[in-house]
Amino acid sequence: MTAQIIDGIALSQKLRTQVSLGVAKLAQQGIKPGLAVVLVGDNPASQVYVRNKVKACDEAGFHSILEKYDATLSEADLLQRVDALNSDSSIHGILVQLPLPAHIDAQKVIEAISPAKDVDGFHIASAGALMTGMQGFWPCTPYGCMKMLESIGYELKGKHAVVIGRSNIVGKPMALMLLQQNATVTICHSATGNLKDITLQADVIVAAVGKRNVLTADMVKPGAVVLDVGMNRNDEGKLCGDVDFEGVKEIAGYISPVPGGVGPMTIAMLLVNTLKSAQR
Ligand code: GUN
Numbered sequence: 001m002t003a004q005i006i007d008g009i010a011l012s013q014k015l016r017t018q019v020s021l022g023v024a025k026l027a028q029q030g031i032k033p034g035l036a037v038v039l040v041g042d043n044p045a046s047q048v049y050v051r052n053k054v055k056a057c058d059e060a061g062f063h064s065i066l067e068k069y070d071a072t073l074s075e076a077d078l079l080q081r082v083d084a085l086n087s088d089s090s091i092h093g094i095l096v097q098l099p100l101p102a103h104i105d106a107q108k109v110i111e112a113i114s115p116a117k118d119v120d121g122f123h124i125a126s127a128g129a130l131m132t133g134m135q136g137f138w139p140c141t142p143y144g145c146m147k148m149l150e151s152i153g154y155e156l157k158g159k160h161a162v163v164i165g166r167s168n169i170v171g172k173p174m175a176l177m178l179l180q181q182n183a184t185v186t187i188c189h190s191a192t193g194n195l196k197d198i199t200l201q202a203d204v205i206v207a208a209v210g211k212r213n214v215l216t217a218d219m220v221k222p223g224a225v226v227l228d229v230g231m232n233r234n235d236e237g238k239l240c241g242d243v244d245f246e247g248v249k250e251i252a253g254y255i256s257p258v259p260g261g262v263g264p265m266t267i268a269m270l271l272v273n274t275l276k277s278a279q280r
Pocket of ligand 1 (some may be wrong): 095096097098099120140141169266
């Protein structure tokens with residue numbers, strides 16, 4: 001059996017078209033969704049991500065600003081910039097690209113963002129809202145994964161979902177979203193000793209570790225749904241995920257590729273969150 005591909009490019013385009021309609025509607029009230037993206041330092045991957053986010057905003061008809069700072073920017077100066085953006089009425093979403101230079105306390109910066117503008121969903125108020133099922137912004141990557149499951153009409157109720165990775169950005173919020181849809185959820189991580197035993201029981205697997213070949217064909221139950229959040233480079237320097245795509249696609253029922261899977265969905269959900277913030 002060869003898995004059906006979950007096409008993140010096509011699905012993200014669909015969502016972005018819906019966002020554009022929302023933008024047109026808001027324009028009638030004289031409102032333009034505004035996103036501020038803040039980049040500190042010159043991390044090459046971050047530069048690419050940030051460029052793609054700003055480009056997507058422009059294409060959606062958003063107002064966007066990109067603030068780039070030297071890696072030497074002080075924490076106090078960054079906090080002051082966040083404060084200024086909190087009070088800027090043309091800005092509905094604030095995104096501080098991570099990772100930040102080591103001398104800056106990233107959590108402190110995230111907590112300085114107004115929860116009303118936390119379109120990344122990283123603030124503890126957003127995390128708490130997700131945990132308790134209250135209204136709030138959901139982190140874009142796991143939110144995009146949920147949209148992918150929705151797009152294939154997947155019913156999570158009673159299914160066993162296994163999340164590999166426990167980051168605040170992906171693994172933990174992913175597990176909570178799956179739980180909210182009544183899946184039985186297992187979170188695996190670097191100290192999990194029997195990963196294969198667990199993944200072999202999974203109906204849904206989300207791989208979010210940041211390491212190649214974390215999930216191979218022998219670890220997947222036939223017909224399982226596999227979402228690959230990884231963004232790695234292989235020996236030839238080509239972009240690849242955490243999943244051995246070529247092997248796993250012969251076993252899984254559905255699989256998301258890298259590139260062209262979760263990545264474009266993350267950007268689409270950022271637009272969705274920023275539009276939602278502007279609508280509020
Ligand atoms: N670094 C890696 N992914 C993300 C993301 O979704 N948002 C931010 N702000 N930084 C990141």
